Amino acid sequence: MHTRTLAQLADDLRARRVSATELAKHYLDRVERLGSKLNAFITVTAEQALAQATVADRRLASGDATGLTGIPIAHKDIFCTAGVKTSCGSRMLDNFVSPYDAGVVERLANAGAVMLGKTNMDEFAMGSSNETSFYGPVRNPWDHALVPGGSSGGSAAAVASRIAVAATATDTGGSIRQPAALSGITGLKPTYGRVSRYGMIAFASSLDQAGVLTQTAEDAALLLEAMAGFDERDSTSLDEPVPRYSQLVHDKWDGVTIGVPESFFDGLESENAAAVRSALAELEKLGAKLKSVELKYIHLSVPAYYVVAPAEASSNLSRFDGVRFGHRAERGAGEDLTAFYMRNRGEGFGAEVKRRILTGTYVLSAGYFDAYYLQAQKARKLISDDFARAFRDVDFVAGPTSPTPAFGIGQKTDDPIAMYLNDVYTIGANLAGLPAISIPCGFVRNLPVGLHLVAPPLAEARLLKVAHHFQRATDWHARVPPSYA
Amino acid sequence: MTAKLSSIVAMVDELKACDTTGVTPMAHPLERAQRLRADVVTESDRHELYQSNAPLVERDLYLVPKVIE
Numbered sequence: 001m002h003t004r005t006l007a008q009l010a011d012d013l014r015a016r017r018v019s020a021t022e023l024a025k026h027y028l029d030r031v032e033r034l035g036s037k038l039n040a041f042i043t044v045t046a047e048q049a050l051a052q053a054t055v056a057d058r059r060l061a062s063g064d065a066t067g068l069t070g071i072p073i074a075h076k077d078i079f080c081t082a083g084v085k086t087s088c089g090s091r092m093l094d095n096f097v098s099p100y101d102a103g104v105v106e107r108l109a110n111a112g113a114v115m116l117g118k119t120n121m122d123e124f125a126m127g128s129s130n131e132t133s134f135y136g137p138v139r140n141p142w143d144h145a146l147v148p149g150g151s152s153g154g155s156a157a158a159v160a161s162r163i164a165v166a167a168t169a170t171d172t173g174g175s176i177r178q179p180a181a182l183s184g185i186t187g188l189k190p191t192y193g194r195v196s197r198y199g200m201i202a203f204a205s206s207l208d209q210a211g212v213l214t215q216t217a218e219d220a221a222l223l224l225e226a227m228a229g230f231d232e233r234d235s236t237s238l239d240e241p242v243p244r245y246s247q248l249v250h251d252k253w254d255g256v257t258i259g260v261p262e263s264f265f266d267g268l269e270s271e272n273a274a275a276v277r278s279a280l281a282e283l284e285k286l287g288a289k290l291k292s293v294e295l296k297y298i299h300l301s302v303p304a305y306y307v308v309a310p311a312e313a314s315s316n317l318s319r320f321d322g323v324r325f326g327h328r329a330e331r332g333a334g335e336d337l338t339a340f341y342m343r344n345r346g347e348g349f350g351a352e353v354k355r356r357i358l359t360g361t362y363v364l365s366a367g368y369f370d371a372y373y374l375q376a377q378k379a380r381k382l383i384s385d386d387f388a389r390a391f392r393d394v395d396f397v398a399g400p401t402s403p404t405p406a407f408g409i410g411q412k413t414d415d416p417i418a419m420y421l422n423d424v425y426t427i428g429a430n431l432a433g434l435p436a437i438s439i440p441c442g443f444v445r446n447l448p449v450g451l452h453l454v455a456p457p458l459a460e461a462r463l464l465k466v467a468h469h470f471q472r473a474t475d476w477h478a479r480v481p482p483s484y485a
Numbered sequence: 486m487t488a489k490l491s492s493i494v495a496m497v498d499e500l501k502a503c504d505t506t507g508v509t510p511m512a513h514p515l516e517r518a519q520r521l522r523a524d525v526v527t528e529s530d531r532h533e534l535y536q537s538n539a540p541l542v543e544r545d546l547y548l549v550p551k552v553i554e
Contacts, residue, residue, distance in 0.1 A: 376500055
């Protein structure tokens with residue numbers, strides 16, 4: 001059952017070859033047996049899942065089902081889920097039970113999806129390896145000594161090991177796409193504003209976007225169609241109609257031109273480069289034209305991001321003070337309000353979060369705002385213009401998703417910059433608000449690597465279609481880590 | 486912590502080398518303006534639900550240590 005894709009299971013459910021309850025039990029069993037070794041879940045919602053599956057079965061029987069009714073999914077623990085612990089991977093919210101559902105959670109629940117639980121993640125989505133979580137690191141199903149990528153490591157590990165059919169996730173600098181690449185699955189970050197951020201704990205408000213981690217582009221299309229759309233409760237939500245992604249993904253292939261910035265291959269290890277180039281050659285065989293493009297300012301992505309994101313985070317995370325909710329330290333004798341804030345936040349946040357709040361506050365401070373934050377926003381404009389210029393000649397911009405395959409747990413934790421450089425290929429799409437996907441395209445030293453494609457704003461349908469056609473001609477996406485087959 | 490913070494600042498200092506004369510700063514990635522709505526009350530009072538997560542509440546007020554002075 002668990003080697004079947006979401007699309008196939010939707011078919012099985014519709015044809016009543018399997019019931020939603022059987023499916024829920026099968027996956028909950030896998031989560032229990034296999035999930036703890038991966039540390040993929042923070043909270044498992046077994047009772048809820050079974051209750052949702054019962055309702056799903058009723059809907060399926062009465063013909064009132066959608067393509068997602070009865071499908072067992074997981075939600076990254078950054079999405080508020082009513083009545084269920086929502087920790088954001090942090091001690092700060094270890095005691096937080098959300099009073100409401102995020103827009104994404106609502107939409108998927110209404111579609112009849114069954115929630116298996118909340119997945120582990122880097123604390124407040126800050127990380128590229130899922131090692132900063134208060135709940136411990138997540139392990140890569142392909143090799144338990146390695147990271148699955150981050151910040152959506154739990155969601156990625158759950159899908160890669162097939163203990164969840166699909167999962168929601170978020171991406172601010174690459175947190176969907178990079179774990180997708182390192183875990184051998186498909187990860188899509190939509191256009192900024194395409195999916196509601198209501199109830200999605202904010203890290204960097206101008207960069208954050210909700211998306212999906214799935215086995216295939218076809219599955220991503222099914223999930224995205226249910227998740228996307230205007231939400232008046234999110235002031236940055238785009239009021240644009242949602243295309244029928246689930247149908248458009250199957251559209252006939254039309255000639256596409258794929259732009260390749262040659263600078264992306266500078267210094268890239270040869271096996272990784274070879275896997276990406278051979279994926280591009282495969283796309284050429286399918287009818288794509290490759291064209292060299294230049295993204296002149298792309299080297300500014302990492303510095304610009306590490307100014308903008310921490311700056312916005314320092315503002316967003318100022319709400320966590322232990323007053324109205326979240327971690328509150330044991331009361332010290334004679335303590336005043338300032339000391340109280342310092343202890344709540346000092347105890348509640350981990351080291352990486354503290355680093356980002358401090359650098360964020362610094363770059364926004366008087367005397368430094370122009371040199372850093374304003375300068376970063378100008379760099380952002382230059383990077384965005386680079387993409388816009390490229391898209392006059394090409395339909396997509398391609399490259400590797402990540403500079404290396406999965407690395408060892410603990411290998412890069414001492415050097416923040418080395419960790420930050422994991423996002424060098426993915427960050428540009430966040431700065432420019434563009435939709436982007438990572439799809440499995442090969443193996444390097446028996447570890448998965450991903451091909452990254454960026455598209456113009458609101459071009460998710462074309463992106464999914466190209467990825468789907470690639471997946472029809474190849475089988476990288478169908479490989480399952482041996483211990484989880 | 487200090488050494489790591491210094492290395493991060495050194496990395497973002499690379500931005501200074503870029504000539505951005507005449508470039509408009511970009512706040513919104515798709516350059517859209519803030520959507521506005523009519524100034525009417527749309528939320529209902531659910532303070533009991535929201536305060537169920539509060540560490541210390543008395544008469545609907547959140548209790549915190551005294552602000553000295």
